[in-house]
Amino acid sequence: MNTHFDLNGSQLKDYGLDLIDVDWLKQLKKETLARLKTQSIPSKKDEEWRYTNIKPLIQKCFELAAKNSISNLKKDKPFIQKHSDNNIFIYYADGHFCFMGNLPSYIKTLRTSEDQMIFQTLLNYDVEKIHTPFADLNTLMLSDVLMIETLKNQKIDATIHIIICSDVEQNINPRLLVRLRENSSIRIFEHYLTSNSCVINSLTDINCEKNSQLDYYKIIDEQEQGYHLSLSNIRLARNSYLNLFSWDCGANISRNNINIDLVEKNASVNLNALFFPTGKLHVDNQLKIKHLAEKCESSLDYRGILQDQSTGVFGGEVYVAQEARDTQSDMKNRNLLLSDDARINTKPVLEIYNEDVQCSHSATSGCLDNDKLFYLQSRGIEETDAMNILIRSFASEIIEKIKNSQMKRTFQEYLVQKLQ
Amino acid sequence: MSINNLKVSIAEKIIINGLNLTINHGEVHAIMGPNGSGKSTLAKTLAGHPECEIQSGSISYLGKDLFDLSVEERANEGIFMGFQYPIEIPGLSNTAFLKAALNAKKKSQGDEEITAVDFLKELKHNAEVIGMDQAFLNRGVNEGFSGGEKKRNEILQMMMLKPILSILDETDSGLDIDAMKTVANGLNSMRRKDSSFLLITHYDRLLGYIKPDFVHVLSKGQIIQSGDSTLANQLEEKGYEWLVKT
Numbered sequence: 001m002n003t004h005f006d007l008n009g010s011q012l013k014d015y016g017l018d019l020i021d022v023d024w025l026k027q028l029k030k031e032t033l034a035r036l037k038t039q040s041i042p043s044k045k046d047e048e049w050r051y052t053n054i055k056p057l058i059q060k061c062f063e064l065a066a067k068n069s070i071s072n073l074k075k076d077k078p079f080i081q082k083h084s085d086n087n088i089f090i091y092y093a094d095g096h097f098c099f100m101g102n103l104p105s106y107i108k109t110l111r112t113s114e115d116q117m118i119f120q121t122l123l124n125y126d127v128e129k130i131h132t133p134f135a136d137l138n139t140l141m142l143s144d145v146l147m148i149e150t151l152k153n154q155k156i157d158a159t160i161h162i163i164i165c166s167d168v169e170q171n172i173n174p175r176l177l178v179r180l181r182e183n184s185s186i187r188i189f190e191h192y193l194t195s196n197s198c199v200i201n202s203l204t205d206i207n208c209e210k211n212s213q214l215d216y217y218k219i220i221d222e223q224e225q226g227y228h229l230s231l232s233n234i235r236l237a238r239n240s241y242l243n244l245f246s247w248d249c250g251a252n253i254s255r256n257n258i259n260i261d262l263v264e265k266n267a268s269v270n271l272n273a274l275f276f277p278t279g280k281l282h283v284d285n286q287l288k289i290k291h292l293a294e295k296c297e298s299s300l301d302y303r304g305i306l307q308d309q310s311t312g313v314f315g316g317e318v319y320v321a322q323e324a325r326d327t328q329s330d331m332k333n334r335n336l337l338l339s340d341d342a343r344i345n346t347k348p349v350l351e352i353y354n355e356d357v358q359c360s361h362s363a364t365s366g367c368l369d370n371d372k373l374f375y376l377q378s379r380g381i382e383e384t385d386a387m388n389i390l391i392r393s394f395a396s397e398i399i400e401k402i403k404n405s406q407m408k409r410t411f412q413e414y415l416v417q418k419l420q
Numbered sequence: 421m422s423i424n425n426l427k428v429s430i431a432e433k434i435i436i437n438g439l440n441l442t443i444n445h446g447e448v449h450a451i452m453g454p455n456g457s458g459k460s461t462l463a464k465t466l467a468g469h470p471e472c473e474i475q476s477g478s479i480s481y482l483g484k485d486l487f488d489l490s491v492e493e494r495a496n497e498g499i500f501m502g503f504q505y506p507i508e509i510p511g512l513s514n515t516a517f518l519k520a521a522l523n524a525k526k527k528s529q530g531d532e533e534i535t536a537v538d539f540l541k542e543l544k545h546n547a548e549v550i551g552m553d554q555a556f557l558n559r560g561v562n563e564g565f566s567g568g569e570k571k572r573n574e575i576l577q578m579m580m581l582k583p584i585l586s587i588l589d590e591t592d593s594g595l596d597i598d599a600m601k602t603v604a605n606g607l608n609s610m611r612r613k614d615s616s617f618l619l620i621t622h623y624d625r626l627l628g629y630i631k632p633d634f635v636h637v638l639s640k641g642q643i644i645q646s647g648d649s650t651l652a653n654q655l656e657e658k659g660y661e662w663l664v665k666t
Contacts, residue, residue: 370470375507378467379521379577380495380528389520393511393560400511 022110024120029140032127036136051313051345052284057227057253061137061199064171085158086406092164092174095143106154110145119145122177126205134229138203141173148177150184150212159406163191166198176204180212180240187215187404197225197252204232208240210264217407218246219414220254224279228254238264238293245402247411248285249418250277250310255284262289262296262324271300272398276418277310284313289331291324298328303398304335304365305391306342314346318359325356335365336394388419421466421486421585421616426477428458428465428641434475435461437641443585448617450627450652453638454660459620460504462638463589466618467501468494482584495521496528498584502574502591504620509561514573517561518543518580525581546579549609551602567594575606582610587618592626604629624652639664 041058042049083089083101090099090107097109110119127139148160164174172194180186192200200222208214220228228251236242248254254277260269275283289298304312314333335344348361368390376386395415402408421443428436435458443449453459465472466479468491479486482497489497509517523533547554552572562570571591578586588607592600607617607630619632627635627649635651636643637660645651645663655663 371507372509374469374491375503375509376517376521377491378495378501378503379517379581380492380524381520382492382524383490385520385524386492389512389517390509393509395511397511397560 022116024116025123028123028127032136032139035131036133036140039131039133039136042133048286048315051311052253052255052282054253054255057199057229060197060227061171061201064169064199087159087161089161089163090146092144092146092162092172093166094170095172097144097146106148106150106156107160108147108149110147111143113147118149119147119177122147122179122205123175126177126203130203130205130231130233132231134201135203135231138173138175138201138231141171141201142175143173145175145177147179148186148188149179150181150186152181152183154181154184156184156186159187159189161189161191163193164200164202165191166194167196168198169196170198172198172200172202174200174202176202178204178206178214180206180208180214182209183211184209185213185215187217187407189217189407190219192218192220192222192228194222194226196223197227198222199227200229202230204230206232206234206242208234208236208242208267210237211239212237213241214243215404215407216242216244218244218248220246220248220251220256222249222251222254224252224281226251228256230255231257232259234258234260234269236260236262236264236267236269236296239266240264241267242269243403244269244271244273245398245407245411246271246273247414248273248275248277248283250275250281250283253282253284255286257286257288259288260290260298262291262293262298264293266295267293268297269299270401271298271302272401273302274305274395274398275302275312276305276395277312278307280309282311282313284315286313286315287317289316289318289329291318291320291327291329293321294323294325294327296324296327298330300331300333301398301401302333303394304333304344305338305395306335306344307338309339309341311342312344314344314348314363316348316361318350318361320350320352320354320357320359322353325354327354327357327359329357329359331361333363334394335363336391337365337367338391392416392419421479421481423479424477426465426479427475428461429473429475430461430471435641436465438477439638439642441636441643443616443618445584445616446611446613447634448611448619448630448632450619450621450632450635450649451638451643452621452624452635452652452655452660454664457638458641459638460589461641463501463504463587463618463620466494466499466585466587467491492524493528495581496525500578500581500583500586502571502578502586502588504589504591504593506562506565506570506574508563508565510563512561513558514561515540515543515557518577521577522580543576543580546576546606549579549602550575550606551599552576568596568599571595572599572603575603579606579610582615584614585616585618586610587620589620590622591619592621592623600626601629624656627652637663 277283316331318329320327331348333346344365346363399411423441426439637645
């Protein structure tokens with residue numbers, strides 16, 4: 001078996017190079033292509049892919065690369081909402097970011113921006129830094145880039161919705177760059193809503209400067225036959241704060257890698273997530289938090305609700321460097337298995353290189369608690385209703401942690417809808 | 421309710437061994453007895469806990485065979501069990517829980533759901549009677565409650581659900597004197613001609629506030645002595661040994 005990307009064949013030879021007519025990007029893609037050829041295709045033999053069979057995803061990805069379908073979304077965009085004071089909507093469809101009206105000055109796209117230099121600098125830097133095959137595939141196939149770049153001291157109240165959607169089989173490679181300048185704040189809400197068997201391979205790079213705050217939400221609600229891959233690399237400077245909430249309903253394969261580097265003193269991160277696959281769907285969460293400076297905090301709470309024959313993976317790794325004194329970290333993964341055939345593989349790992357830390361990690365999995373069920377039934381609530389109440393309460397605990405009231409309401413309503 | 425020659429086992433061990441008891445409307449019965457005598461198993465059996473296996477005997481309740489009714493049907497027919505160790509359910513607010521329970525009962529009786537306004541009015545009133553802080557209503561069910569607060573919460577549920585037969589398993593344990601008084605207030609406010617109580621208790625402390633019509637002593641799964649409220653006083657003085665020996 002060939003363990004390297006076979007890119008000499010016809011299917012990927014020219015792919016992506018003609019999507020956008022910019023010389024520097026063509027050059028970048030050529031370099032990426034050369035590098036990708038030398039990389040190994042991940043397989044179950046790799047520790048980090050042990051519980052997720054990546055083969056069908058790669059197959060589908062190559063198959064679709066040759067196809068180049070265009071969805072109907074582009075022609076008429078009835079789904080596109082106008083911006084309001086509190087919400088800005090940006091859609092990614094058929095390879096580019098689109099929107100109604102004008103974007104605020106802190107949001108730019110590669111296709112529409114006159115300032116190519118900044119994209120060139122940041123993308124070159126990104127490509128240099130990230131060496132995973134899927135990141136390279138994203139670069140190779142990208143046809144647009146969205147950049148959100150705040151000004152120093154800029155506090156943005158609106159929620160920036162980024163909606164990745166498609167109604168035909170496509171390869172979708174969204175690329176997002178977020179730069180939060182000193183003392184600024186913003187809220188971003190990514191929605192992945194495809195209605196066909198797409199392969200999404202998204203790449204996000206976030207840099208939070210001193211005293212900045214990012215409130216970041218994510219929903220992955222795709223079609224059963226779809227594949228979702230996402231990689232987020234996040235860097236947090238002094239006193240900066242990241243709050244991340246994600247909800248993943250799963251896909252044929254849904255794999256989310258989040259890497260967070262706490263690089264300066266007092267940076268903190270709060271990650272809460274629900275994954276809720278049904279049928280035969282699969283969700284794989286991979287988190288790497290690196291404490292590289294003193295007095296940083298990280299808190300992770302991932303909850304899985306697994307039904308039918310669905311499967312889940314939690315791989316959480318917290319690394320504490322020698323110089324990261326006075327570190328606080330808490331990592332939890334709790335799983336509710338609602339059927340005998342549902343399965344979870346969980347592995348929280350701590351790697352600590354100094355003694356001045358308060359770190360904890362835990363993982364649990366089990367079915368609905370019989371004592372709780374009996375308690376509810378003894379108050380007259382029917383068994384199926386009682387089960388639903390308990391599932392809801394398990395999920396609600398995470399949703400209740402959302403501080404922004406509008407976002408909390410959004411996810412509460414979403415939960416009610418999902419449990420119907 | 422009439423219990424006839426009841427035998428119940430848990431994990432293949434006989435716990436209730438030939439118990440007879442009749443509770444009529446309006447009566448307050450107290451069951452006392454040493455640890456391991458089967459008091460809690462009796463309460464659980466009446467509520468329909470799945471780990472209680474009925475070996476023999478019968479229980480009729482309002483003319484029905486109790487064993488034909490599911491846990492939730494028993495509750496909706498007016499049986500309430502106050503738990504010795506109330507369960508914590510984080511993520512479900514106390515208020516939402518009470519509303520779900522009340523509406524389940526209404527639904528089973530073919531009534532319309534209670535309006536939010538009426539529900540909150542009644543909830544606030546009852547919380548005041550038993551001295552429960554309003555803040556507890558919005559917290560997760562029993563989440564982080566002290567032992568006493570959990571027991572108050574059981575009484576609050578009982579007051580909201582207005583049962584016909586209330587079985588209170590060690591509701592007095594873990595309560596200080598003031599809490600005991602407020603809980604007793606709640607109980608006494610519910611004493612009516614058509615409601616009855618089965619109080620399971622270790623000591624006679626609670627019985628100082630709620631006077632039982634009958635006191636029974638349970639030992640090794642059987643009632644070995646019955647009497648009026650003075651029996652409780654005797655037990656307080658002499659302990660259980662004098663009865664168990666005979």
